[in-house]
Amino acid sequence: xxxxxxxxxxxDFVLQxxxxxxxxxxxxxxxxxxxxxxxxxxxxxxxxxRLPGYVRLWRKKRINANPDFKIVxxxxxxxxxxxxxxxxxxxxxxxxAIAIEKARIYGTGWxxxxxxxxxxxxxxxxxxxxxxxxxxxxMTNASPLVxxxxxxxxxxxxxxxxxxxxxxxxxxxxxxxxTSAAANGKLELAQFQDKQxxxxxxxxxxxxxxTDPHILKAGGSLLPLGSDRDHGSHKGFGxxxxxxxxxxxxxxxxxxxxxPPFVAFLxxxxxxxxxxxxxxxxxxxxxAFRPALDFKNNMDFWxxxxxxxxxxxxxxxxxxxxxxxxxxxxxxxxxxIPLLPYVYDELTKLGSEMGINFK
Amino acid sequence: xxxxxxxxxxxDFVLQxxxxxxxxxxxxxxxxxxxxxxxxxxxxxxxxxRLPGYVRLWRKKRINANPDFKIVxxxxxxxxxxxxxxxxxxxxxxxxAIAIEKARIYGTGWxxxxxxxxxxxxxxxxxxxxxxxxxxxxMTNASPLVxxxxxxxxxxxxxxxxxxxxxxxxxxxxxxxxTSAAANGKLELAQFQDKQxxxxxxxxxxxxxxTDPHILKAGGSLLPLGSDRDHGSHKGFGxxxxxxxxxxxxxxxxxxxxxPPFVAFLxxxxxxxxxxxxxxxxxxxxxAFRPALDFKNNMDFWxxxxxxxxxxxxxxxxxxxxxxxxxxxxxxxxxxIPLLPYVYDELTKLGSEMGINFK
Numbered sequence: 001x002x003x004x005x006x007x008x009x010x011x012d013f014v015l016q017x018x019x020x021x022x023x024x025x026x027x028x029x030x031x032x033x034x035x036x037x038x039x040x041x042x043x044x045x046x047x048x049x050r051l052p053g054y055v056r057l058w059r060k061k062r063i064n065a066n067p068d069f070k071i072v073x074x075x076x077x078x079x080x081x082x083x084x085x086x087x088x089x090x091x092x093x094x095x096x097a098i099a100i101e102k103a104r105i106y107g108t109g110w111x112x113x114x115x116x117x118x119x120x121x122x123x124x125x126x127x128x129x130x131x132x133x134x135x136x137x138x139m140t141n142a143s144p145l146v147x148x149x150x151x152x153x154x155x156x157x158x159x160x161x162x163x164x165x166x167x168x169x170x171x172x173x174x175x176x177x178x179t180s181a182a183a184n185g186k187l188e189l190a191q192f193q194d195k196q197x198x199x200x201x202x203x204x205x206x207x208x209x210x211t212d213p214h215i216l217k218a219g220g221s222l223l224p225l226g227s228d229r230d231h232g233s234h235k236g237f238g239x240x241x242x243x244x245x246x247x248x249x250x251x252x253x254x255x256x257x258x259x260p261p262f263v264a265f266l267x268x269x270x271x272x273x274x275x276x277x278x279x280x281x282x283x284x285x286x287x288a289f290r291p292a293l294d295f296k297n298n299m300d301f302w303x304x305x306x307x308x309x310x311x312x313x314x315x316x317x318x319x320x321x322x323x324x325x326x327x328x329x330x331x332x333x334x335x336x337i338p339l340l341p342y343v344y345d346e347l348t349k350l351g352s353e354m355g356i357n358f359k
Numbered sequence: 360x361x362x363x364x365x366x367x368x369x370x371d372f373v374l375q376x377x378x379x380x381x382x383x384x385x386x387x388x389x390x391x392x393x394x395x396x397x398x399x400x401x402x403x404x405x406x407x408x409r410l411p412g413y414v415r416l417w418r419k420k421r422i423n424a425n426p427d428f429k430i431v432x433x434x435x436x437x438x439x440x441x442x443x444x445x446x447x448x449x450x451x452x453x454x455x456a457i458a459i460e461k462a463r464i465y466g467t468g469w470x471x472x473x474x475x476x477x478x479x480x481x482x483x484x485x486x487x488x489x490x491x492x493x494x495x496x497x498m499t500n501a502s503p504l505v506x507x508x509x510x511x512x513x514x515x516x517x518x519x520x521x522x523x524x525x526x527x528x529x530x531x532x533x534x535x536x537x538t539s540a541a542a543n544g545k546l547e548l549a550q551f552q553d554k555q556x557x558x559x560x561x562x563x564x565x566x567x568x569x570t571d572p573h574i575l576k577a578g579g580s581l582l583p584l585g586s587d588r589d590h591g592s593h594k595g596f597g598x599x600x601x602x603x604x605x606x607x608x609x610x611x612x613x614x615x616x617x618x619p620p621f622v623a624f625l626x627x628x629x630x631x632x633x634x635x636x637x638x639x640x641x642x643x644x645x646x647a648f649r650p651a652l653d654f655k656n657n658m659d660f661w662x663x664x665x666x667x668x669x670x671x672x673x674x675x676x677x678x679x680x681x682x683x684x685x686x687x688x689x690x691x692x693x694x695x696i697p698l699l700p701y702v703y704d705e706l707t708k709l710g711s712e713m714g715i716n717f718k
């Protein structure tokens with residue numbers, strides 16, 4: 001049973017929380033919009049469910065509410081940003097805006113970010129490019145939960161990759177995916193429901209197969225996309241490595257097992273190899289390659305053809321990447337956002353701690 | 360039983376074949392180097408095994424040996440290239456060279472290519488960036504063999520993605536992967552050996568599970584990385600779609616089910632949506648983000664730490680992406696290239712058809 005809350009009401013609450021965290025007024029709306037975009041798009045694990053976590057990290061001074069965001073290095077089509085331990089929810093869109101501005105002038109813009117924190121959903125940032133007739137790219141490394149192929153050690157985050165492609169009349173194609181077999185949010189949902197998970201999502205501490213969603217607490221690890229070597233887990237590992245190198249090594253952030261945990265009850269490694277967590281953003285102006293109108297017409301054609309790809313008898317139709325999220329957004333903007341009872345309870349508790357009404 | 364041939368001898372043969380195809384003298388060495396880089400790196404499916412196929416397509420006038428390669432549109436960090444139906448083996452490195460030159464000046468360079476053909480292995484092109492202290496990116500779409508999640512229709516190629524990252528003393532990290540559960544080369548090897556393949560690589564024409572490597576001839580299809588919805592095949596589909604859009608839609612090449620087959624016995628679709636097949640290349644100068652030396656030192660550290668990631672008891676160590684290929688290259692440069700008997704026979708036959716000695 002979920003509790004349904006209107007988007008406006010939830011947003012009002014989040015705005016008040018960020019204000020109490022002393023996030024500067026100019027950033028509060030941005031942070032709330034990024035966080036809530038996850039709830040709107042149905043990525044419940046990355047929205048308000050994480051709000052108490054942000055507050056706890058801020059209380060431990062591991063999030064700097066009023067950071068000195070700065071470009072530390074740049075070339076015409078690139079920049080490296082130091083986020084000064086600020087909210088990724090604010091650093092992310094600011095860095096993406098730099099990428100977009102560079103793309104406007106030079107055709108593409110690429111921004112590596114260090115010293116940041118959890119940036120919400122990649123799709124928010126990548127999709128900022130769409131209204132400029134640009135392709136958007138967003139990725140981030142994250143605290144280690146995933147073991148490389150053949151290993152039982154957690155070395156990589158679920159390191160998501162997002163690409164957003166402009167379209168004409170159809171909803172845009174938005175690929176937003178963890179590079180693990182299953183996103184951590186799916187695991188958390190199974191934990192909450194105490195349901196078995198499919199084989200191939202996790203392994204136990206010896207590398208053995210497991211269907212226990214709680215196995216990470218017992219030394220287990222998430223598996224890369226592909227699940228095992230025979231089914232291409234080395235590719236999932238390669239993708240997660242790519243995200244880690246572009247986000248972490250290229251920016252000067254932490255990488256691999258050194259990425260700090262995004263929970264207040266775990267301390268960051270004492271021997272960091274960089275600053276905070278890292279992101280990588282990109283914007284590519286369509287007109288820098290071909291006329292935007294031609295591209296968008298062809299994207300509509302692409303989307304319609306793929307929607308019509310022959311389904312298996314009695315099976316569902318092909319789902320275009322980003323389509324379920326676009327549908328969720330339309331529905332939730334109108335009908336409200338369902339919160340799991342435990343999320344509702346946590347937000348109520350958070351509200352009472354901070355002197356903010358949540359009901 | 361393989362036949363071992365020295366790299367020099369094989370190269371000499373390939374040079375003669377391309378010369379007989381009337382590839383201009385200035386391009387012959389380049390084409391041969393790209394093709395043979397696959398054999399050297401152990402990607403046997405993409406090397407000389409394909410040479411007879413290139414010749415057959417040239418005979419059918421579907422490969423233009425002396426194309427008018429030109430930039431049709433550009434901005435400072437971008438270009439779109441029309442390959443005039445030339446050899447992808449030549450168009451690829453020329454387009455990548457443009458990306459590198461743009462990256463030298465503007466920090467990054469991105470080149471979309473239309474009207475091309477099979478470009479060999481992505482790693483050759485992406486790795487061109489390494490000696491310039493740049494990160495290299497290469498991808499290509501390909502003729503449709505892969506069905507999207509929930510579909511039984513072949514809509515996408517195995518659409519590979521390659522990223523090459525400079526390192527210091529360690530071998531560079533080179534991620535080069537088909538976005539299908541298994542590369543077509545692995546399937547071809549199983550066909551040749553008439554061996555069953557693991558479940559999750561292919562489906563039959565109804566969408567049912569299959570372990571038959573010949574199932575594509577009976578209306579089956581390859582599955583995206585992830586194999587099924589529960590294990591993230593929608594992510595493999597999303598990655599293949601990303602490659603298809605960047606390579607095909609952005610460049611003005613064919614995309615999706617319209618990508619022309621790279622075999623002479625199948626005709627291209629009669630209703631093309633673009634020109635030839637498409638590639639997408641990128642180069643990112645490390646110094647445009649942080650000093651190259653810092654990056655390379657950190658890459659060495661990354662590589663060594665991941666090599667040491669704890670393996671399962673009794674299991675193999677973690678394999679760094681690109682490491683097996685680098686080892687194969689060292690071995691094969693020294694000890695020669697093993698050819699499967701059927702490849703040896705095909706090359707012998709090709710030689711005798713073209714009046715070139717192969718033995």
